[in-house]
Each structure stands twice: as C-alpha cells, then as structure tokens.
Amino acid sequence: MQPFRISDIDDTQAPLLDHLIELRGRLLRAFMAFALAFAVCFYFAGDIFAFLVRPLTEAFPPGQGKLIYTKLYEAFFVEVKIAMFAAFFVSFPVIANQIWQFVAPGLYAKEKKAFLPFLIATPVLFTMGAALAYYVVMPTAFHFFLTFEGQKGGLKLEALPGTGDYLALVMQFILAFGISFLLPVLLMLLNRAGMVTRAQCVGARRYAIVGIFIVAAVATPPDVVSQLLLAVPLLLLWEGTLILMWFTERRDAKDRAREEKAVEEAAKAAGHAAAE
Secondary structure (H helix, E strand, C coil): CCCHHHHCCCCCHHHHHHHHHHHHHHHHHHHHHHHHHHHHHHCCHHHHHHHHHHHHHHHCCCCCCCCCCCCCCHHHHHHHHHHHHHHHHHHHHHHHHHHHHHHHCCHHHHHHHHHHHHHHHHHHHHHHHHHHHHHHHHHHHHHHHHHHCCCCCCHHHHCEEEHHHHHHHHHHHHHHHHHHHHHHHHHHHHHHHCCCCHHHHHCCHHHHHHHHHHHHHCCCCCCCCHHHHHHHHHHHHHHHHHHHHHHHHHHHHHHHHHHHHHHHHHHHHHHHHCCC
C-alpha cells in the first residue's frame, strides 16, 4: 500500500483542504478564547451571580429575600452555567472576528462594506435588549410576582426561589430580549438580499403585529407585563426598520439611476467615436 502524499491531491481538492485547515484554525482560536473566558468567569462566578441577583434583591423588602437550593450540587452547577453564559458574551468579539476573517476573503469589497454594519449592529442591539430586560423588565416582573406573597386561607404564602430556577428565568429574560432585538438585522439582511421589500413588510404589518405578540408570549414568562414589555419595543423596532428600509431603497434607486445614466452616456460617447 502506497503512503499518502500531499502531491497526490489534485488542484480541485487542494483549495478545499486549505479552507478546511483554515476553518480548523479559526475554530480552535474561537474555542481557546471561550475556554479562557470561561476560566476567568468561573473565578468571578459569585460576583456575576450577585449582579444577576440584584433585581430580585431590590424587589424584596429590605433584608427579607433569600435564594435556596435543594440539591447539594445545585449551587456548583449554577456557577458553571453562569460562567458559560458570561464566557460566551466575553468571547463573542473574538468568535465574531474569527468568523469574519474566514468569510471575508470570499466577499467582494462592496459585499464587505454592506455586511460589516450588520456585524457591528448585532452585539449592539443584543446588548440593548439585554439591558432593557435587566434594568426595566426584570425589576417590574419581580415586583409583580412578589405581590402574591401574604396570607392565603390562614397560611403564609412566601416566595422561596431556587438558585437554578432563578438563573433559568434570568437567562430566559436576557436571551429573549437580546435575540428579539435582532429583528432589524434580520429584516435588513433579507431586504438587502432582495428577498423582502419595504412594500411587502408594510402589507404584512397586521400579520407582523400578531406574530410579535405570539413571540412575546412564548419567549417571556406567562405574565402580561413581561409580554407587553417585549412586544412594544419589537413593534417600535419593526416600524423603525421600515423607515430605514425606505431610506436604503431610495438611496439604491438613486444609485441605479446614476449607474444607468453613466452607462447611457458611455454608450453615446462610444457611438460618437465610432461615427467619427
């Protein structure tokens, strides 16, 4: 059996192998960035959890709130989940940069210029959604949930949230609002790709409103307050994206008219030169 040699790879296979090697390197760098961020975040997991707990602490009367865990290993795995959750956000710039470095060489200069704003807008919009969830929605929802404490039928009804349940609720809030705030990025990408026009979005507005309220109902806890606090910003983002589409489509129409005019002038000039 003959040993395998690199020279045995033909010209059509060599570029594919180069891309696979580069992809492996990019994935390895992204994983190393995530692993390093996880180690650092795990060391500070207690401080990060204290930050995440603050909305609940402020919702309770001073000195009365508490978190419990009913399994001996629950608190440890909560800190692991916190470290993984935080590590993804910390390492996201590196991960996004590795994705961009792998994809960018295959794009034209015009495509790079068009795609780069979306790459920048994604973390900005996600952070805006997460901040809204943390600073506005979570305190409002927690105050609402704690209003059910008191005497019920002669018994004391007291909220004793578990650490794992609370972390799951916080992650649900942050991810739901962060991902939902990427709606403008999705719509603008579809618009730039020619798959969706502003006129189509305007015509589908009533369906979009229904869809937004359905997403808000599914993505948030089953209370009306959280659903409205997600649905209203999404409706504003939808309308804002339509305005942005109007500007971009108008600009694209002017660019096409300018290019067509330049082509016509070039054709006329070529016709005059041929006639002479």
